Structures are given as C-alpha cells and as structure tokens.
Amino acid sequence: MKLFRKKIVPIALGLIMAAVPMMSFAGCADDEAEYTITYHLNYQGADRAERAVTVPAGAHAVSWTPVRDGYLIDGWYTDANCQNEFDFGSAVRSNLNLYADWRADAAYKVTFDSNYALGDITQISAEGDEPIDPNLVPEVSRMGRTFSGWYREPECINKWNLETDTVVSDMTLYAGYTLDGSMPRDNEGNPVYDDITVNVWIGANFDTLPVFESLAEQFNAEREGEIYVNVTTQLSNQNTFSLRFQQTPEKSRFESTYYSAEDIYDLANIPLDRQAWYEQAARDSYYMGEMTSIPIVAGVPFVIYNQALMEKYNGSQALPENYSQLTALLKKAYDGEHTSNADFRSILAAYESWDWREAPSYAAFAQNGADYYVYENGHYINKWDTDETMFENAVTAMQNTYDLFGTDGAFHGGAAGMVGSALINAVISGDALMGLVTVPTYIGTVLSASGLGIMPMSGLFTDETGAQAMQIPVHTIGLAFYRASDLSLTELAAAAEFADYVSKNSYAFAETGWYPLRKSVAESEEFTQSENKTVQLLHEVGSPENFRTLDGLTDGKKIVSDIASGTYLLPALQSGMENVSDYVREMMYMIKGELY
Incomplete structure (x- = not known):
C-alpha cells in the first residue's frame, strides 16, 4: 500500500559528561602542594561526622550543602561555635576545618480545604511566625454561595485573619460560605422549586x-x-x-x-x-x-456466532477466551468452509459504516495495553514513544486487528463494504462464523434471528491475561x-x-x-x-x-474516529501495510499532534 508518511529526521543528542571539580582556581599556585578541607556537620547524632576533600594549593573551596531533617544549612565557619564565617572567595593555602551552622526550617505546610464534598484541596509551604503570603492563598468559588473566609475548623467557628495571624505549625484552613440569595432555599439549604x-x-x-x-x-x-x-x-x-x-x-x-x-x-x-x-x-x-x-x-459491543457452525468446528469445547483460541477456531472454520463457499469469511466487522468506532478500532489496543492516550498529571499523553513495551503492544494490536479483519489477513475475516445489518445476515446465513455487533439498535435483529449465539469481546484480541485483557470498549x-x-x-x-x-x-x-x-x-x-x-x-x-472508555478529551472522538480508524486502520484493513512498526509510528505522531 502506498503510505502517506511523515519524514522523521533523527537528531543525535550527544551527552557530554564532564567531571566537575570541587574547586575553582585563583591562578597558578607557587608549588604543587595539596591541602585537605574537612567539613564538620557539627551536631550530635549526625549520620556522618565529617567530609574531607583534597584541593590543590590556591584553589577555592566550594560550599557543601548537606541535608538535615528539619534544618537548613546557614553557613560554614572556621570554629565549632560558629563565630568566624569562612570566606569561600579566598584561596586555600593550608589545611582547613570548616564547621556547619544550622537553623531550624521554619516552613510549615498549610492545607486549604474547600470544605465541601466536591471541592479542591490545596497545600502550600508557609514561613513560620509570619502571616501567609496572600499570593499563595487559593481562590475558591461555589455556585449559589458566597465565600466568607478561611476558618480553623470545618464548622467555620474561628476565622483566620490573613493579615495578622501567623503560622506556627502545620495546619489546615477550611473555606466558609454563605448562601448568596440567588435562589430560594428552605431552612436546610435545599432549593425550593415553584413551577x-x-x-x-x-x-x-x-x-x-x-x-x-x-x-x-x-x-x-x-x-x-x-x-x-x-x-x-x-x-x-x-x-x-x-x-x-x-x-x-x-x-x-x-x-x-x-x-x-x-x-x-x-x-x-x-x-x-x-x-x-x-x-x-x-x-x-x-x-x-x-x-x-x-x-x-x-x-456495549459483542460477538455473535452461527450456532451450527460453532457446533461443527468447536464441538462441546468452551467458547474461545483469548486471541490464540479464537484464531485457531477461525482458521479451522475457514479451512472447512471456503472450498464449498467462496464468500465465507471467518469473522466480520462492519467497518464500512464504522458504527461507533471505539469497538472495532480500539479493542485490540485496549486489551493489549496500548492506549491511544491517557490523562496523567494534568496532561493528555501518548506513551508509545517513551515506553518501548507499550509501543510493541501497539504493534501487536495493529497486527492482530489486521490478521482478523484485513483483506488478506491471516485468519480470513472481513470488513470492507459491510454495514451492521448485512453483517448479521451473513452470520445467520453461514457466510461467516462470527461477527462483531457494535450498535444497540441491532439487538432487535439479533433477538429475532434463530441460530445465533452471543459471546463477550473480553480477551479475544490478546493473549495477555488480567484485567487489562478483559477490557471492552463501549460508547x-x-x-x-x-x-x-x-x-x-x-x-x-x-x-x-x-x-x-x-x-x-x-x-x-x-x-x-x-x-x-x-x-x-x-x-x-x-x-x-x-x-x-x-x-x-x-x-x-x-x-x-470490564467496560472501558478513553479519558474525556476535546479531540478524543477525532483521535478514535478520524485518525485511528479513518486514516490508519481502515486503509490498512483494505490495502495492507508495508511495515507494521512504521505504520504504528506514523499513527502515533498524528495522535500526539492532537494532545496537550
């Protein structure tokens, strides 16, 4: 198939790792002497008493920033009582002992609770013994109510004064509200409706x-x-x-x-x-x-099957529960039927009309762990280019979909030129063993037909196991x-x-x-x-x-219907793919172009 490809120019990023010394030189030393600088943490219970660094004569010592729970480093001194602060701009001309001075970390965690079931919770860091920085205080709003201030308790009894009250410990402040009179309410705050x-x-x-x-x-x-x-x-x-x-x-x-x-x-x-x-x-x-x-x-999409053909090729065995079991059955049915019925297809999907495309286009990707996108940490992202396993899962999903429904797919299914009602009739007549029904309006047709069985889609597009494999894309x-x-x-x-x-x-x-x-x-x-x-x-x-949808997104429908389905899957099913990995990579870049 002729593909419309984006050209990707690899950019080699050379990462140059340079060793950075613990000093800078003030000039050429008069000799090649070296001196030892010993950093003393200078408090009882330290997990290490000191740190020694050797530097050339004339070098500048570098201030070390050790970590101590609840404290911040406040400088280095030449005496243990921290009276004489060391000048890191001076050249080292002898061995040195430097002593850390510490101050308590006065920052406290202040949590702002919107104080109703659906509200937000915001946490900031505030300086101790100081009023909270007003620029850090979140704005809150609630429909039908007026914000009345921040309080020390959920019952909103003691109001916090942002101008004068100071923070002395970790704390939580709770939003208070009053009804704004914009709508009639009873004594319990419930709306009163009148015609x-x-x-x-x-x-x-x-x-x-x-x-x-x-x-x-x-x-x-x-x-x-x-x-x-x-x-x-x-x-x-x-x-x-x-x-x-x-x-x-x-x-x-x-x-x-x-x-x-x-x-x-x-x-x-x-x-x-x-x-x-x-x-x-x-x-x-x-x-x-x-x-x-x-x-x-x-x-909810589901699979219908011709009961007589199922009995013929599956006997008393359980219905297939994974991709390997499904494809083995499809191959057996095709091998047994196509010589006497040239129109026979093992499994069908109504790809011409693509009734609600989530099911046929997304099922294999969902069950193989290759989401088109997810919402994480405030962003919509496609992980195929950062997670090698997920990319390989996407390749597997694309290949499985093609092998099931592609024109020259390995298991002789079909899709092109078929709507839902035609699919059902093909299964009823024995021109197909199975078919994928995606629209509830076809359920009446299925119920009125004789000789049809029903099975769920869970697990059929993958050989993976667990909850992921059981997912069924729904609309x-x-x-x-x-x-x-x-x-x-x-x-x-x-x-x-x-x-x-x-x-x-x-x-x-x-x-x-x-x-x-x-x-x-x-x-x-x-x-x-x-x-x-x-x-x-x-x-x-x-x-x-097991029902599954993609995270809500402005262009989510476009990604499923226009990109994944219309631009990539349908053409692939009808004409094949030159290289599955390249095809999936192109699809990935187009999906990523719609995310933010």
Missing part, C-alpha cells in the same frame, strides 16, 4: 426518546407544581435548554460550553459520589479530571449541563434533580438495548433478574467492570 421548567434536548436518540418521555412523565407526576420536564429532539433555542443527552465523546468536543456536573449537583444540594458509576466505563465523562457529564448508559451517552445564557440557578438545580432521577431509573433504557452505568441499577434485581429478552441479552455481553 420550574427543565428543557431536555435528546441529541442521541437511538430509540431512547420514548424512554425519556416516559421517565419525564413519571418525574412530572412526582414533582407536580415544582418541576416540569420537557423532552424534545428539536433544539429550537439552545439558551433555554439546561440538559443535553449526548454521545459522551461528541459532548467532549465542546467541553467549555458545559458546567461541571459536580458543581450543579452541589448547587442542588444532591450528594454525588463518583463511585456510583463503573469507573473505567465512565472515564470519558471527565475532562481534565473534572466530571462534565452524568453517565447514563453504554452501548457512552450521558446528561450534561449546558451553559445556557437564559437560565437561572434554580433552573439549573432543577435540571440536576431530573438528571439524578434518570440516572437512578436508567433500567428503563436496558429494555431498548442500553446498558445502565449506575452500579445500583446494573446490580439491582430488576436488571439481573429481568425476564425481558433484550435485558437478558445484555447479561451476556460481559461484566460492566
């Missing part, structure tokens, strides 16, 4: 509109006279819509136009615990560590709070009430093929014991603990 309308835009329909309409009807009945929820797919005036139900990767492209979900929950006085949702599945609900979307449901949809200019804080708080209601009642989406991401729902008897056929199918797609 408030919440407009919800369903930007990701996928058969979810009837579910939302039903949930809104139930909610409106329960909160009659307080809150009325209006659900629509028409975005007539976006500045009146407080809630948006969107594909989470798509929402991340416009992260700056949304409020922090945690801030809105706090405004509404609704407890929010990040542990309420499956951690790995909810990663794309965060942007730079801040929760920007309430996870609601996931579309999530969540509720996000839009920064609409025409909304009051009361309307935003009311939107949080409905978002929380939807999250806690998300079982309703399961009956249309969507997996609820709230743990209490997915682990409830209503879900686990459901007799609904669609929900029972969801029981077979894998454990929600």
Whole structure:
C-alpha cells in the first residue's frame, strides 16, 4: 500500500559528561602542594561526622550543602561555635576545618480545604511566625454561595485573619460560605422549586426518546407544581435548554460550553459520589479530571456466532477466551468452509459504516495495553514513544486487528463494504462464523434471528491475561449541563434533580438495548433478574467492570474516529501495510499532534 508518511529526521543528542571539580582556581599556585578541607556537620547524632576533600594549593573551596531533617544549612565557619564565617572567595593555602551552622526550617505546610464534598484541596509551604503570603492563598468559588473566609475548623467557628495571624505549625484552613440569595432555599439549604421548567434536548436518540418521555412523565407526576420536564429532539433555542443527552465523546468536543456536573449537583444540594458509576466505563465523562457529564448508559459491543457452525468446528469445547483460541477456531472454520463457499469469511466487522468506532478500532489496543492516550498529571499523553513495551503492544494490536479483519489477513475475516445489518445476515446465513455487533439498535435483529449465539469481546484480541485483557470498549451517552445564557440557578438545580432521577431509573433504557452505568441499577434485581429478552441479552455481553472508555478529551472522538480508524486502520484493513512498526509510528505522531 502506498503510505502517506511523515519524514522523521533523527537528531543525535550527544551527552557530554564532564567531571566537575570541587574547586575553582585563583591562578597558578607557587608549588604543587595539596591541602585537605574537612567539613564538620557539627551536631550530635549526625549520620556522618565529617567530609574531607583534597584541593590543590590556591584553589577555592566550594560550599557543601548537606541535608538535615528539619534544618537548613546557614553557613560554614572556621570554629565549632560558629563565630568566624569562612570566606569561600579566598584561596586555600593550608589545611582547613570548616564547621556547619544550622537553623531550624521554619516552613510549615498549610492545607486549604474547600470544605465541601466536591471541592479542591490545596497545600502550600508557609514561613513560620509570619502571616501567609496572600499570593499563595487559593481562590475558591461555589455556585449559589458566597465565600466568607478561611476558618480553623470545618464548622467555620474561628476565622483566620490573613493579615495578622501567623503560622506556627502545620495546619489546615477550611473555606466558609454563605448562601448568596440567588435562589430560594428552605431552612436546610435545599432549593425550593415553584413551577420550574427543565428543557431536555435528546441529541442521541437511538430509540431512547420514548424512554425519556416516559421517565419525564413519571418525574412530572412526582414533582407536580415544582418541576416540569420537557423532552424534545428539536433544539429550537439552545439558551433555554439546561440538559443535553449526548454521545459522551461528541459532548467532549465542546467541553467549555458545559458546567461541571459536580458543581450543579452541589448547587442542588444532591450528594454525588463518583463511585456510583463503573469507573473505567465512565472515564470519558471527565475532562481534565473534572466530571462534565452524568453517565447514563453504554452501548456495549459483542460477538455473535452461527450456532451450527460453532457446533461443527468447536464441538462441546468452551467458547474461545483469548486471541490464540479464537484464531485457531477461525482458521479451522475457514479451512472447512471456503472450498464449498467462496464468500465465507471467518469473522466480520462492519467497518464500512464504522458504527461507533471505539469497538472495532480500539479493542485490540485496549486489551493489549496500548492506549491511544491517557490523562496523567494534568496532561493528555501518548506513551508509545517513551515506553518501548507499550509501543510493541501497539504493534501487536495493529497486527492482530489486521490478521482478523484485513483483506488478506491471516485468519480470513472481513470488513470492507459491510454495514451492521448485512453483517448479521451473513452470520445467520453461514457466510461467516462470527461477527462483531457494535450498535444497540441491532439487538432487535439479533433477538429475532434463530441460530445465533452471543459471546463477550473480553480477551479475544490478546493473549495477555488480567484485567487489562478483559477490557471492552463501549460508547457512552450521558446528561450534561449546558451553559445556557437564559437560565437561572434554580433552573439549573432543577435540571440536576431530573438528571439524578434518570440516572437512578436508567433500567428503563436496558429494555431498548442500553446498558445502565449506575452500579445500583446494573446490580439491582430488576436488571439481573429481568425476564425481558433484550435485558437478558445484555447479561451476556460481559461484566460492566470490564467496560472501558478513553479519558474525556476535546479531540478524543477525532483521535478514535478520524485518525485511528479513518486514516490508519481502515486503509490498512483494505490495502495492507508495508511495515507494521512504521505504520504504528506514523499513527502515533498524528495522535500526539492532537494532545496537550
């Protein structure tokens, strides 16, 4: 295949290691004499009593900076009582004994606690017996409240005076707040709602509109006279819509136009615990560590197979659980079928339409430990060029994907020119042993067909073991709070009430093929014991603990859909690769160009 390559010019960086002497010369010495400088730590309990250095006559001694817990070096003296400070600018003309003088390290740790469940904690170093430097004091804000100052205790009884109070030890200061009167509240600080309308835009329909309409009807009945929820797919005036139900990767492209979900929950006085949702599945609900979307449901990909062919080539053996087992089965099926059926492919993926590309493009990379990017220490990074093992994992992932689905792949799968419904029909008819289903709207087709079996994707793209190998890339949809200019804080708080209601009642989406991401729902008897056929199918797609998304990023969707999938994987599957390592390296550089 002709590749469009970036030219990479290696730059050799010569690292010159020079030995730096413990002195500098004041000029040529009159002779070749050498002198010994002995540095005495000069305190009881020192782990070493002294340090001796030999220098040529006429050299300058260099000040040594030893380490002592709780103390800072305050100079070197020619006497143990530290009365005569040594001049390091003078030339050494004799043996010297130098004695360290110490002073207590007066810096203390001051922790500023925002003092509410979703707030930040900041730690600084402050000089002892001095007021805290005002430039080091963090700014805090809280929606619907006014900051009232820093206090010595969480109950905000004794206020700290930043101008006069001095630091004498490590300490924690707690932020205090008062309600700002911007919205009506009861005596316990809960918002009071009086005929408030919440407009919800369903930007990701996928058969979810009837579910939302039903949930809104139930909610409106329960909160009659307080809150009325209006659900629509028409975005007539976006500045009146407080809630948006969107594909989470798509929402991340416009992260700056949304409020922090945690801030809105706090405004509404609704407890929010990040542990309420499956951690790995909810990663794309965060942007730079801040929760920007309430996870609601996931579309979970799974593998379908022709039961008759599976019985023919796998017999009574367990279904494959790793790449080696899968490919051995695929080879056996292809060898047995293609002579009588020239159209037979061992395994299919609907790459033409690339329905929700996370599954087909990212699965092998996730399971082989080669994330396209991760969010660490305030930055989005791709580690392939700094971690040799991870780069090799990416090469393995690319090769495995090609061998499964490439035109000339080793195991005779296929992808090009096929949409989801055609894939399902191919498996039903026996033109393929297996197929990868990625969109929940196809579940009805799967359920209505006879002769199909279902298996989870966990482990199928790798021979690695452990939690990493079990990951299943999913596509999530969540509720996000839009920064609409025409909304009051009361309307935003009311939107949080409905978002929380939807999250806690998300079982309703399961009956249309969507997996609820709230743990209490997915682990409830209503879900686990459901007799609904669609929900029972969801029981077979894998454990929600294995569901995985990439960290939320403005260009995250672009990286998965346009770069990894459209620019590299699809062309590779259709035309091959000249060199897998070079191909992956090119892909890496393009991904890195979208990170920050």
